[in-house]
Each structure stands twice: as C-alpha cells, then as structure tokens.
Amino acid sequence: MIARHWRGSTKIEKADEYEALLKSRVLSSLSSIDGYRGAYILRRDSPGEAEFVVINLFDSLDAVKRFAGEDYTVAVFEPEAKLLLSKADPFAVHDEVRAAPAGKS
Numbered sequence: 001m002i003a004r005h006w007r008g009s010t011k012i013e014k015a016d017e018y019e020a021l022l023k024s025r026v027l028s029s030l031s032s033i034d035g036y037r038g039a040y041i042l043r044r045d046s047p048g049e050a051e052f053v054v055i056n057l058f059d060s061l062d063a064v065k066r067f068a069g070e071d072y073t074v075a076v077f078e079p080e081a082k083l084l085l086s087k088a089d090p091f092a093v094h095d096e097v098r099a100a101p102a103g104k105s
Contacts, residue, residue: 001037001097004064005055006075008088015050018084019043022054026078030056035063049086057097064094 010018022041030036037057044051058064064072073091082088 001100002058002061002064003055003095003097004058004068004072004092005053005095006089006092007051007053008085009049009051010084011086012045012048012050014084014086015043015045018050018052018081021078021080021084022052026081030067033058033063033066035059035066061094068092 019041027039027041030039035058037059039057040053040055042053042055056067058067061072068074068076073094075088075090075092077085077088
C-alpha cells in the first residue's frame with residue numbers, strides 16, 4: 001500500500017470551509033478510483049492559521065497515477081481549494097506503508 005501525503009495551510013477563518021471541501025468533494029471523488037483505500041485528514045489549529053496534512057492510501061503507484069496522472073508527485077487541487085489555501089506544498093510525498101491499523105493494510 002502507498003500513502004500519498006501532502007501539507008497545506010489556510011487562514012483560520014477559512015479552515016472549516018476547506019475541511020468541508022476536502023470531505024464532501026475531494027475525498028468522495030477519490031472513492032471511485034480503482035485501488036483507492038481511504039484517507040486521513042489531519043488538522044492543527046494555531047492562532048491565525050490551520051495546517052492540514054492529507055494522507056490518501058492507494059493499493060499501488062499505478063492507483064496513485066490513476067488519480068494524479070503520470071507526473072504523480074505534483075499536488076492535485078480543486079479550483080475551490082486554491083482559493084482557500086494560503087500555503088500549499090507543490091508536491092505530494094509517497095511512502096510505502098509498512099504497518100497499518102488492523103483492517104487497513
């Protein structure tokens with residue numbers, strides 16, 4: 001299994017809207033991709049800013065490419081997300097999952 005993770009930030013007043021966009025549009029659209037295994041959204045609020053780490057799980061790099069394309073390291077954004085983010089990593093990182101909670105591997 002491959003964990004694709006990415007980091008970005010929003011102004012604190014836009015954080016709930018960004019989180020809702022991730023849950024309602026982004027993650028739900030990924031569920032139709034063959035080899036997609038689910039996601040974690042991590043959020044850390046601080047004064048004025050909320051940082052997000054999104055971890056998407058895929059069966060293989062081929063499944064990642066079905067989502068992100070051949071240049072799969074480039075971060076993928078919904079147009080609405082670009083309007084909400086104040087900082088965003090331009091690339092996603094991919095790691096092989098070597099251990100996972102029961103039922104997740």
